[in-house]
Amino acid sequence: MKMKRMKKLAAAMLAGVMLCGSLVGCGGGSQSASDSGASADSGAAASTGDQAQITLIMALRDEWLSELEKAAQKAAGDIGGINLTTQDANNDVSKQLQYIETARNSGAQAIIVNMVDPSTAAQCVEAAGDIPVVFVNRYPTDDSVLNEKAVYVGSDEMTSGAFQAEWLANWCKEQGKTEVKYVMLNGTLGQTSTTNRTKSFEEGMKAAGINAIQAAEALACDFDRAKAMDKFTPLIGSTEFDVVVSNNDAMALGVVEALQSKGVDPTSLPILGIDASKDGRAAIKEGTLAMSVFQDPAGQGRGALYAAANLANGEDIAKDSGFEKDETGNILWVPFEPVTKDNVAEYDNR
């Protein structure tokens, strides 16, 4: 008897939770639908019968990549006559390849791939068969796969750290230093963006003639604010450093929190980020972050969509995109931009 009641109770609870779940789901869903809804509508209005099928396959949906996705959806609406489907590979290479094949089989005219693993570019092109591929954001490890039917739209990661180095070199000159001790916060070890951001910073410092010394072993914090806070705090008071250089803003903000929790004023030393995220920009205005480097998610999303639409229609990839091709004709560079207190306001509505 008692058991039965428990069972009923459990069933009721379960139903309740499922309801909650679906409500939350609807909430989130309707929000994104309203963002993309307008684009789908105008697309349908432009041409109802013969729409270009384009599939966008995301590596995952974090804050930054979600913005890229939204921009691509918006561009699809602006161009008109495009039926854009997006899928999330959830950081799984095999799922991504499977989505590419499915898109090819279902008649897509172009596929935009935000690669989970940049070393799988050749497999992606192979999976797409005759369908043109646009790689976005993550640059293929082996760029010999790029040709007129497999192009890249994104930023050159080797310039992001260089902007940090340039800023820091100037700062050193102003302070009359020829030597600087820094702590490096790496993203996820083994990822191209982590490697290139760190490497381009180090090379930039060397080129500027500043002797940059690692004050402590670089901390790998997976681009995560909480992890950066945990790993950085032990260094406060036990290690001497002049500046903190981070692979992204979230980790740089973790350092700010860590310093504040130890009673150190974060404006007393330069902390350098990358992304110019919303929180990062707020911190630059406050002066807690010295600078960041803006990687343009909307520009990359829009550029990729234009390139895909142009490929589907047999046009030049750069047409109407607002970006320029490089000398090979297979790459659209969306430039990085350094963001400091002086120009941060310009990025609020980008």
Next chain:
Amino acid sequence: MQKAFDKKKFLSQNSIWGVLILMIVALSIARPAFLTSNNLETLMTAESVKGILAFGVMWAILSKGIDLSIGSVVALVSVVCASLAQQPDAINRVLGEGGQPLPAFAIILIGILMGVVIGLTLGAIVAYTKIPPFIATLGGQLICRALSKMYSTQPVSKLTDSFRFFGKGKIGPIPVIVIIFLIMFAINAFMLTQTRFGKNIYAIGGNEQAARVAGINVEKNLILVYVWCAVCAAIGGILLAGRTGSSDPSTYGLNYELDAIAAATVGGTSHSGGICRVSGVLCGILILGVINNGLVMLNVDDNMTNVVKGIIIVAAVIFDMRKNARRA
């Protein structure tokens, strides 16, 4: 007979404290800065959230189950609570620009209630469908992570100071988050040793059939285990958002369940069920904390830190299995 067992258990549990003391001594010699009150505070603050999770998952392991959902519960609770605590002038405010944040206590209550609901669901599935807890909570992990990402696609930051007090405030020289951690330790120790519920879970983990025959309502107790585990995770989520002043639905709490399970395991909680001590789990948390903190201070490469962690976890389980085999 019973007494002899306890004595042996007591000795083997103490051996792990010996390991901790050895590590601390070695580190203090290598880096004197390690054993300063400042750094110990850092260590405790950093481990508090995962420590509270470890106390929760200890119950699941004791009942011969596991809870893989707690990391995602941290993410879901922290992102929802953060959105409720966002200041009116936050950019891209999740619940509408200019809205007012709720008072801290209301937010914490909502967070804990979310934990209760998630725990009831997972517990009911484990108890009544009899599917392995590994699978049930794996499902919970995926769903909670997805829900938190659906709730917000971006980090939720700029939280009110009253909400953040529990994560970053201090009472005297001691951080509030560490006090809460110690209170959770005391509560768990009390529940485990002084209440019927604790004894029931020992019995269920040791031998479910025997427990049933002895008149224990296994289902009800199992549900309570997962409720408590999820509540601990919810408290962890609230504190994490408060401490960092932000919540990122895609990275917060990621793999925390593994760290919590590792701490509970190193602390001598047996995966064959029915064996654990809260003080052992506390020691496990401190050992992992010392590794995390100490290896940064020693300038050890990050990959190497994980190698050391991996070796310690596996060694702890080998030790634990042998210990239990000898006892049997």
